[in-house]
Amino acid sequence: MILPFDFQNDPFLLLDFTADNPELADLDLTNTAVFTDYVFGKIRQAGAVAGVGGYNEHRVIYRRSPHFNQTEESRCIHLGIDLWAEAGTPVFAPLDGIVHSFRDNNNFGDYGPTIILEHVWNGKPLYTLYGHLSRPSLTGLQVGMAVKAGQKIAELGPFPENGDWPPHLHFQLMTDLGGHQGDFPGVCTLSERERYLAICPNPNQLLHIPGLN
Template identity: 45%
Template sequence: MDPSRFLKCLYNINTIPLHVLDPSKPYSKYIPLDLSENNTQFSSFDFSSSEKLGNYIETFIKKHKAFAAYGGYLEKRTIYKRSAHFKTLNLDNSERNIHLGIDFWCPANTAVYTPLKGTVHSFCNNSNYGDYGPTIILKHTLFEFEFYTLYGHLSLSSIKHLKVGQIFKAADQIGTLGSKDINGDYPPHLHFQIIKNLQGWVGDYPGVCNIKDLNFFKSNCPDPNLLLKIKL
């Protein structure tokens, strides 16, 4: 797969923004949210409490009169320190703390849509503490390229009747957002990620990496905003 040509194809597939949440809500109703370690508001924040983080995010959204908050691509976060899950994939026990998708923060049960026609590759309830919870991976074909989109932190009902090979048209609803009780213990949100090569993963793929592996994952998981065009 030619990396530069693939990125151009992603960007040029649409001239208007695509959506993974309510398509009737324009991106002018979304507010960017910085959850990085550089945000000084989090210097003493208790990230172990999903309730406190949820209150912070909900207040932030209401303050800006927004439909949802979004952000996080390649953001280095301290939130992952709370879970041993973010060391389990590294042989050297190093910390995975660099986020590889875009998060969309909004209430549980919010509908989730696919921006492109796709086929269900796999799905799983990744139930580790701090993990995705219910997750769907769709396979897409764009010109000569095959790639995948991942939707994490969904509701259990999103995968209850799902079938591998099931086809969704562009803008079809594929699920709803889960609550903190089943989404890995996070405030409700969608983790949306583009993946070029799944590397044999089924129903799961790393959504966070360490600094040592960043170059590979940055190439394999391009910025979802190329496709969504939240900021034109």
């Protein structure tokens, strides 16, 4: 459990941010307040405790930010799982580990405050990334600090400090950070898809959310 919900029993809503969702075509995604009203309106309408966005999803919502469109090929493949919940929702470590690195990635559409933990899982190194946190979540952190499974490590941040997104947690696994500190791509291009999926396993191996691949 990384948020205070039981996804096996509590109602949640799968949110579709692909081109298959016609509602996105008329939504001003650059207006974070409008985007937030849309996301949480859907969650409330469904009577859900949280929203969930999928791994390896080909999304259209990244058109909202130049952060994902800095080269000829735009980034559009989501490499983590998103858990959409109110700002201030606590975030818990899923495994024992240490703080690898942290940073405030303060750009429109970026992660905002971000923490990366380092673990040993099945005898191999594994890194977990937590994006879109509150700024106070970074206070007092030190590289190498020990973290226990189930320990509160952060809280979801409000916009605009969370990278200017509707409040949610971007949770991602990596087996190789490639030298990154406090940051790692959470979205890749279509041409990079296989390379990134090879080092970013499906986070649902840890979350066990029903209905997700």
